[in-house]
Amino acid sequence: MLSREDNELICRVGPGTPMGNLMREYWVPALLSKELPGPDCDPVRVMLLGERLIAFRDTLGRVGLIQNHCPHRGASFFFGRTGECGIRCVYHGWQFDINGNCIDMPNEPAESDFRHKVKAVTYPCVERGGLVWTYMGPRETPPPLPDIEINMLPEDEIAIIPSYVESNWLQAVEGEIDTSHTGFLHFGSIQPEDVEEGTFLHYTVKDRAPKYSVVDTEYGTMYGAYRPAKPGYVYWRIAHFNFPFYTQPPEGALGHSVIMNAWVPMDDTHTMSYVMVRKGKSETGRPARLPIQGDSEKYPDMHVPMLPNTSGWFGRFRPAVNATNDYLIDRDVQRNGDDYSGIQYLASQDRAVQESMGGIYDRTQERLASSDVMVIRVRRRLLGAARALAEKAVIPPGVDNPEVYRNRSGGVLLPEGADWIEDTKELRQAFVEHPEIAEQQPQP
Amino acid sequence: MLSREDNELICRVGPGTPMGNLMREYWVPALLSKELPGPDCDPVRVMLLGERLIAFRDTLGRVGLIQNHCPHRGASFFFGRTGECGIRCVYHGWQFDINGNCIDMPNEPAESDFRHKVKAVTYPCVERGGLVWTYMGPRETPPPLPDIEINMLPEDEIAIIPSYVESNWLQAVEGEIDTSHTGFLHFGSIQPEDVEEGTFLHYTVKDRAPKYSVVDTEYGTMYGAYRPAKPGYVYWRIAHFNFPFYTQPPEGALGHSVIMNAWVPMDDTHTMSYVMVRKGKSETGRPARLPIQGDSEKYPDMHVPMLPNTSGWFGRFRPAVNATNDYLIDRDVQRNGDDYSGIQYLASQDRAVQESMGGIYDRTQERLASSDVMVIRVRRRLLGAARALAEKAVIPPGVDNPEVYRNRSGGVLLPEGADWIEDTKELRQAFVEHPEIAEQQPQP
Amino acid sequence: MLSREDNELICRVGPGTPMGNLMREYWVPALLSKELPGPDCDPVRVMLLGERLIAFRDTLGRVGLIQNHCPHRGASFFFGRTGECGIRCVYHGWQFDINGNCIDMPNEPAESDFRHKVKAVTYPCVERGGLVWTYMGPRETPPPLPDIEINMLPEDEIAIIPSYVESNWLQAVEGEIDTSHTGFLHFGSIQPEDVEEGTFLHYTVKDRAPKYSVVDTEYGTMYGAYRPAKPGYVYWRIAHFNFPFYTQPPEGALGHSVIMNAWVPMDDTHTMSYVMVRKGKSETGRPARLPIQGDSEKYPDMHVPMLPNTSGWFGRFRPAVNATNDYLIDRDVQRNGDDYSGIQYLASQDRAVQESMGGIYDRTQERLASSDVMVIRVRRRLLGAARALAEKAVIPPGVDNPEVYRNRSGGVLLPEGADWIEDTKELRQAFVEHPEIAEQQPQP
Structure with a gap:
């Protein structure tokens, strides 16, 4: 048996929990590669370690895993437009790349540099053996993938x-x-x-x-x-x-x-x-x-x-x-x-x-x-x-x-x-x- | 009208509540006899006074009312195998009789006496007039059935x-x-x-x-x-x-x-x-x-x-x-x-x-x-x-x-x-x- | 962005909340007039500012908006009988008019004056331009309707x-x-x-x-x-x-x-x-x-x-x-x-x-x-x-x-x-x- 405290500690994996933090030290499988069949295909809702994320594949075929809510006003990227190497929120057209950079903010005046101040949460992804792996942890440079x-x-x-x-x-x-x-x-x-x-x-x-x-x-x-x-x-x-x-x-x-x-x-x-x-x-x-x-x-x-x-x-x-x-x-x-x-x-x-x-x-x-x-x-x-x-x-x-x-x-x-x-x-x-x-x- | 406190007290009947304790002093109808049509028939899920229980009829035709979760690791007895005068959790084969005794623990070494240390919560049942009655209270010897x-x-x-x-x-x-x-x-x-x-x-x-x-x-x-x-x-x-x-x-x-x-x-x-x-x-x-x-x-x-x-x-x-x-x-x-x-x-x-x-x-x-x-x-x-x-x-x-x-x-x-x-x-x-x-x- | 506190304050509108109180200063649209097609028609469940209400049209064609639960013992007025210029709870026949007055209490002795002590929560309604407007606020005499x-x-x-x-x-x-x-x-x-x-x-x-x-x-x-x-x-x-x-x-x-x-x-x-x-x-x-x-x-x-x-x-x-x-x-x-x-x-x-x-x-x-x-x-x-x-x-x-x-x-x-x-x-x-x-x- 476990104490109530240990049972909570070992089971819960959301952001900020001890076991959630432990898992975020590792690369984790996010979805299958074939769930994103090609460049600019349909986005996919992914629930992972208690976080709501949108997976997409950009024009170059790279996988992105981005926060569900657009950083601007919170519309879901699930309805987002893929293409032009990013995903674009359909509400106001803000576009982000797989690294979370805002690469277009077309409803702001041309002279605005506000887009450089906005970042979306994204997690780096790599594909191997049919899996999309992601790293949700704190390191700037993620550790290596496990030799599975x-x-x-x-x-x-x-x-x-x-x-x-x-x-x-x-x-x-x-x-x-x-x-x-x-x-x-x-x-x-x-x-x-x-x-x-x-x-x-x-x-x-x-x-x-x-x-x-x-x-x-x-x-x-x-x-x-x-x-x-x-x-x-x-x-x-x-x-x-x-x-x-x-x-x-x-x-x-x-x-x-x-x-x-x-x-x-x-x-x-x-x-x-x-x-x-x-x-x-x-x-x-x-x-x-x-x-x-x-x-x-x-x-x-x-x-x-x-x-x-x-x-x-x-x-x-x-x-x-x-x-x-x-x-x-x-x-x-x-x-x-x-x-x-x-x-x-x-x-x-x-x-x-x-x-x-x-x-x-x-x-x-x-x-x-x-x-x-x-x-x-x-x-x-x-x-x-x-x-x-x-x-x-x-x-x-x-x-x-x-x-x-x-x-x-x-x-x-x-x-x-x-x-x-x-x-x-x-x-x-x-x-x-x-x-x-x-x-x-x-x-x- | 009732005060909020009295309304809570009179309505709530889960384990440990005052009204729940009062009800547990009595025999209570748990289900119909015919819901358990014969020896070793299918078990039945019974929600009773806020407790999840599994009703079954053993090989001798006696009714058992056992806690939903196997005392070992918690699999539900609903999927249990009836027969041999008990109910057997399909996870590891632990078998309990209607009194909660563990009568077989086949995944433990023959020499182990651990089964004698394990008991399941069961409630005594009797049948009368088409009802299965159970006693969920604290007495070792339950009171008599009411003369209804x-x-x-x-x-x-x-x-x-x-x-x-x-x-x-x-x-x-x-x-x-x-x-x-x-x-x-x-x-x-x-x-x-x-x-x-x-x-x-x-x-x-x-x-x-x-x-x-x-x-x-x-x-x-x-x-x-x-x-x-x-x-x-x-x-x-x-x-x-x-x-x-x-x-x-x-x-x-x-x-x-x-x-x-x-x-x-x-x-x-x-x-x-x-x-x-x-x-x-x-x-x-x-x-x-x-x-x-x-x-x-x-x-x-x-x-x-x-x-x-x-x-x-x-x-x-x-x-x-x-x-x-x-x-x-x-x-x-x-x-x-x-x-x-x-x-x-x-x-x-x-x-x-x-x-x-x-x-x-x-x-x-x-x-x-x-x-x-x-x-x-x-x-x-x-x-x-x-x-x-x-x-x-x-x-x-x-x-x-x-x-x-x-x-x-x-x-x-x-x-x-x-x-x-x-x-x-x-x-x-x-x-x-x-x-x-x-x-x-x-x-x- | 808003602080968490401001976001709660601005969004929540139930009874007693600051924004709920603000909205209750105004007349608000409750439903369409045509949802109550004629005198003594079927009542309609209306959820409004977090309150469960029953809308009905009385024998004179006037719209009533009454609390869901009968003041007596809480049965829903949704099942109520309309007619005789009121709505009557089917549980014990208590009848209320659109102003919340109990106009009949037929299960009490004829000499009882208890009905004069019981009042249902109702909100005054007026109809204009296809809408039923209601005033849920504190004033005895509501303000005028807005010139929309x-x-x-x-x-x-x-x-x-x-x-x-x-x-x-x-x-x-x-x-x-x-x-x-x-x-x-x-x-x-x-x-x-x-x-x-x-x-x-x-x-x-x-x-x-x-x-x-x-x-x-x-x-x-x-x-x-x-x-x-x-x-x-x-x-x-x-x-x-x-x-x-x-x-x-x-x-x-x-x-x-x-x-x-x-x-x-x-x-x-x-x-x-x-x-x-x-x-x-x-x-x-x-x-x-x-x-x-x-x-x-x-x-x-x-x-x-x-x-x-x-x-x-x-x-x-x-x-x-x-x-x-x-x-x-x-x-x-x-x-x-x-x-x-x-x-x-x-x-x-x-x-x-x-x-x-x-x-x-x-x-x-x-x-x-x-x-x-x-x-x-x-x-x-x-x-x-x-x-x-x-x-x-x-x-x-x-x-x-x-x-x-x-x-x-x-x-x-x-x-x-x-x-x-x-x-x-x-x-x-x-x-x-x-x-x-x-x-x-x-x-x-």
């Missing part, structure tokens, strides 16, 4: 699944770093005899109460969850939390799986998740009837159906399976044991539990168990880093060390008595190919 | 009409104990010459300003409203308020009518009403064109049309005739005098006035008249009892005396000069049959 | 276009007294060569950064915006702000145009606008493809499509082109330059910018320019008058001087060096016909 492998691959090898979550970002992160729920929420109905012996999934459903080892790292926190495997071997599931809101779940085989999930706060009670996986290479040990979010080409029918995007502040990437329809829970399927939750789609199962906790869960009411050791450790690191920044201006983990993000997660069999940290060092390195892994590792 | 006659009849003799009201519970109660409005809101358009002479309704519409006698009782408050009847006789309408939220309106003939209405707060601004009448025996003096809520077999087309239930917190038993459609008021019918309000259905008429007062009416703005003497007295009793409990731990009326609820209400002709209290004692007794009453009393 | 010319013409010469705006009233007023936006939001796509030389519009689009002259007046504030016209001439656009919320924009030719727009606060974040123009005589210099709000006979297809009225507090005169559909912005039209905003209808363009500022715009964030001189001056006058009333009981401008409203606005060509105030005195006088004006002035 999946985001640095050639764009045609990356699959991104964006999804809107109606809860605080931490509830989503905690669901992802919580390997214990996998054997229940997702695979609780699968019996060991249903699965081919020797596969990861077989070990998972044979022992649903694994033990855990958790260590702090330069980039955040890492856990290994372990349980018995074939004689003489232990099955390890190794996964990461990366500052400030990234997770690398243990899907697929360690050394082979390239994945990163970002849980970006829109505001305190809404989150945009970006699941990023390698196209055609991220097979996991999951049985086919439990579709995963992932490669849109390989698993065309495994995606949660989505509502059409709207232009609203919370209109992007809304799953059609959501709280308003109880996630289409099928009570008969749940009851007869065909599926543990009765909810189709892994991602919907996660959202059902996370969102049902409410906008911000009151963590004074929790009773944490030994399986929550990773959750506990990550909270402690986040709170510690937010306080260190607020009180002693300590730069948070990884901000100036992009290379610490070069990690991989996944499952692996290690001999009994092996040192899980030392002996997986190479497999955990990003940007290293292990073509043999996919064959060696026991997939279902 | 209609709730103790064989179930096939009881008709229950549940209905959701969008206002504070007290506005609904006050509408029910207010016999004065009957001659206007419900029967204002009926002229004495429209009704057969000698019937109750004839006297009612002939004199719309009766006099009142009000007395405090062991169970709450009783009134007799009286007006001239046939020569030498007085027509008395005798009705009850029973602690903490029950009303017995004067429908039908005293000694014959068996009725109890419960106005159960869902939260401070939403109420669930349960109207309970005897099937096939509760004819009243009301004219046919003004259908009443009541016996669903005798009056199949007299019920307010209902929207389909949803699984939402406020999705149960919603009238289709409601504020969003102005209660389908027909202004021409209202204007031409065919009906006083222009609103079809007695129950919709009541809801129109009660709900139009707003969620919680500001009673500092009232101007009470002599016809409000019952309303005034009931408020005083409720406030007194809530304060006595809060300040001196005085057990509220009837909590430990179930027999005080054994009352009947209704209309009766008494000779002029009769003692209305003394002379109706026998007719007011529950569980006594007076087969002659239906014939003796002047029905329309 | 367009409201005093024969009713068949007046066109009124009512329209609901989802923002604070001041945002709407500021949009109207801001002539600078015309050349951008409305005519930004029109090039000088598109328009016949010598017309007002030609001068407007040829010079989009006019200069301004602003003067305080007895009724409020007047501006003249000026720019070069044909050789030796200056094109002046002269317009007025009239206390407390009226605007006379410079549409059409000065001396010919008869117009008044009222921006009546429903509450702090919703406004009802009444645009009033002379039927068949208010041609302006606007090109046909940009329809204006105005004369419904001459420009039948120039009106913003409206949603059907509902009986809700905010259900009257809602444009179908609104924030929920992004004002049907057509990005291609905006981009290709066919229209500056891509939004059809002048009125929708105004609403898009005003409403996108939010319910109450935070004016601490503004950067005002020289083109905002009228906005600045009007705010100062409003703040000054509200403070003078609050602190020194100074009667606000025009309250007791109805004749100060006798003004006209519009465009005019004056010789270079002319005194725009002195030399337009006659043309600015209301109630004076200048039949030659329509021909003399350069229409497009």
Whole structure:
């Protein structure tokens, strides 16, 4: 559990909050590049860390992220005219470039220099791997982008699944770093005899109460969850939390799986998740009837159906399976044991539990168990880093060390008595190919 | 009128409020038995006294009422798996029985005894007369159920009409104990010459300003409203308020009518009403064109049309005739005098006035008249009892005396000069049959 | 910009606020006469200056405006029975006349005189020019109605276009007294060569950064915006702000145009606008493809499509082109330059910018320019008058001087060096016909 004070501190991310300040030290994903399909395309409303922003692409193709309200009299730039390398408020024609400079003020006399005194809040943006990244922090020169492998691959090898979550970002992160729920929420109905012996999934459903080892790292926190495997071997599931809101779940085989999930706060009670996986290479040990979010080409029918995007502040990437329809829970399927939750789609199962906790869960009411050791450790690191920044201006983990993000997660069999940290060092390195892994590792 | 302080005190019923504490001394109706149709059926969201609860029926058919959020990490039990004599959170498989014991914690190591340290908030439930009753109070051993006659009849003799009201519970109660409005809101358009002479309704519409006698009782408050009847006789309408939220309106003939209405707060601004009448025996003096809520077999087309239930917190038993459609008021019918309000259905008429007062009416703005003497007295009793409990731990009326609820209400002709209290004692007794009453009393 | 304190003071208009008190010194338009089509017609919910009121027309055809909640127990008069020269609450039949007197209290004994002690809040109403005017202020005898010319013409010469705006009233007023936006939001796509030389519009689009002259007046504030016209001439656009919320924009030719727009606060974040123009005589210099709000006979297809009225507090005169559909912005039209905003209808363009500022715009964030001189001056006058009333009981401008409203606005060509105030005195006088004006002035 958390005290009320700590729960507030860790959850709230608006301007001026300690956790909001921590997140603003990093580059954060703002939207998908393809949401701004070309120069001078339609602007997009973006809610980010509690701020209302308008994203646009200028005539040169550069992305701008500007305050919603025109600095002049407050009309929204959403209705703005793009073109001529800027965005122009339709109220009086004031035009701003992606750096917030007022480059035209046509309703003022020609001799006026007032436009040089007016600046709009904009945040610098760069694009990489299908994402528009932005830096909302205090530095004049932003830090480097994090070395997130999946985001640095050639764009045609990356699959991104964006999804809107109606809860605080931490509830989503905690669901992802919580390997214990996998054997229940997702695979609780699968019996060991249903699965081919020797596969990861077989070990998972044979022992649903694994033990855990958790260590702090330069980039955040890492856990290994372990349980018995074939004689003489232990099955390890190794996964990461990366500052400030990234997770690398243990899907697929360690050394082979390239994945990163970002849980970006829109505001305190809404989150945009970006699941990023390698196209055609991220097979996991999951049985086919439990579709995963992932490669849109390989698993065309495994995606949660989505509502059409709207232009609203919370209109992007809304799953059609959501709280308003109880996630289409099928009570008969749940009851007869065909599926543990009765909810189709892994991602919907996660959202059902996370969102049902409410906008911000009151963590004074929790009773944490030994399986929550990773959750506990990550909270402690986040709170510690937010306080260190607020009180002693300590730069948070990884901000100036992009290379610490070069990690991989996944499952692996290690001999009994092996040192899980030392002996997986190479497999955990990003940007290293292990073509043999996919064959060696026991997939279902 | 009430002071702002008294109005807050009497209306608010959440955990820890004085009126909430008073209500928690009693058993309260939580939902209908048939909403949980069988062992291990689908759970139901129940909002009760400002608490979010999940109702379920276990494998043995026993009803459980458990806190919405799993004590572990807060996922809602609404998505829980029923079966094996409990409800199991789908997040990590923790299973609880109807008493709140954690009976399985499958993601913890076998040797862990942590499950014995975790308890969920549950409220004991019993079923009687088609209702699930629950006790949300502080006692280890709850008090007895109240001896409410209609709730103790064989179930096939009881008709229950549940209905959701969008206002504070007290506005609904006050509408029910207010016999004065009957001659206007419900029967204002009926002229004495429209009704057969000698019937109750004839006297009612002939004199719309009766006099009142009000007395405090062991169970709450009783009134007799009286007006001239046939020569030498007085027509008395005798009705009850029973602690903490029950009303017995004067429908039908005293000694014959068996009725109890419960106005159960869902939260401070939403109420669930349960109207309970005897099937096939509760004819009243009301004219046919003004259908009443009541016996669903005798009056199949007299019920307010209902929207389909949803699984939402406020999705149960919603009238289709409601504020969003102005209660389908027909202004021409209202204007031409065919009906006083222009609103079809007695129950919709009541809801129109009660709900139009707003969620919680500001009673500092009232101007009470002599016809409000019952309303005034009931408020005083409720406030007194809530304060006595809060300040001196005085057990509220009837909590430990179930027999005080054994009352009947209704209309009766008494000779002029009769003692209305003394002379109706026998007719007011529950569980006594007076087969002659239906014939003796002047029905329309 | 305004300080937070001034912004609150100038925007909020509920009972007891300084600006609310200022507005209550004046007669204010409450609704259209035709919304109450005849004696004893259906009542109408009216939200006005933050108060919920029920408008009705009594048997003699007189308009009443009564508090929503019956003084007795709070049921809404919306469900009340009209007739017998009053409105009767359907709960207990209490009947009130348009002056708030309780004229019948039928559920009290005949001998009771309680009805003489009960009074409902009502506001006196008069009808003129298609509007129902009401006085919500403290005087026993209200001041005279303002001499608003367009409201005093024969009713068949007046066109009124009512329209609901989802923002604070001041945002709407500021949009109207801001002539600078015309050349951008409305005519930004029109090039000088598109328009016949010598017309007002030609001068407007040829010079989009006019200069301004602003003067305080007895009724409020007047501006003249000026720019070069044909050789030796200056094109002046002269317009007025009239206390407390009226605007006379410079549409059409000065001396010919008869117009008044009222921006009546429903509450702090919703406004009802009444645009009033002379039927068949208010041609302006606007090109046909940009329809204006105005004369419904001459420009039948120039009106913003409206949603059907509902009986809700905010259900009257809602444009179908609104924030929920992004004002049907057509990005291609905006981009290709066919229209500056891509939004059809002048009125929708105004609403898009005003409403996108939010319910109450935070004016601490503004950067005002020289083109905002009228906005600045009007705010100062409003703040000054509200403070003078609050602190020194100074009667606000025009309250007791109805004749100060006798003004006209519009465009005019004056010789270079002319005194725009002195030399337009006659043309600015209301109630004076200048039949030659329509021909003399350069229409497009």
